[in-house]
Amino acid sequence: MKHQRRPHKPTHVQVDRARRPPGGPEPALPHERDEMGSMTDGVSSPKMEQAARDMRRGLVDTSRAPEADAAYRKIKR
Numbered sequence: 001m002k003h004q005r006r007p008h009k010p011t012h013v014q015v016d017r018a019r020r021p022p023g024g025p026e027p028a029l030p031h032e033r034d035e036m037g038s039m040t041d042g043v044s045s046p047k048m049e050q051a052a053r054d055m056r057r058g059l060v061d062t063s064r065a066p067e068a069d070a071a072y073r074k075i076k077r
Contacts, residue, residue, distance in 0.1 A: 033039060044052075 028036070
């Protein structure tokens with residue numbers, strides 16, 4: 001008995017093209033929608049304004065996430 005190959009299932013996200021108007025542009029991906037200015041009604045949040053000022057001043061992210069992640073993994077062993 002020979003094994004039949006299963007059809008290949010794509011591993012990428014399928015976009016529902018039926019929801020797009022005919023001839024219209026490709027729908028934006030979720031992260032693209034999140035980054036659009038229209039998602040904020042053109043008003044920047046105070047935190048984002050502060051982040052922009054910090055970046056212009058040359059400040060860097062002082063997050064301790066990598067160290068916290070390493071400590072968490074060590075505890076979980």
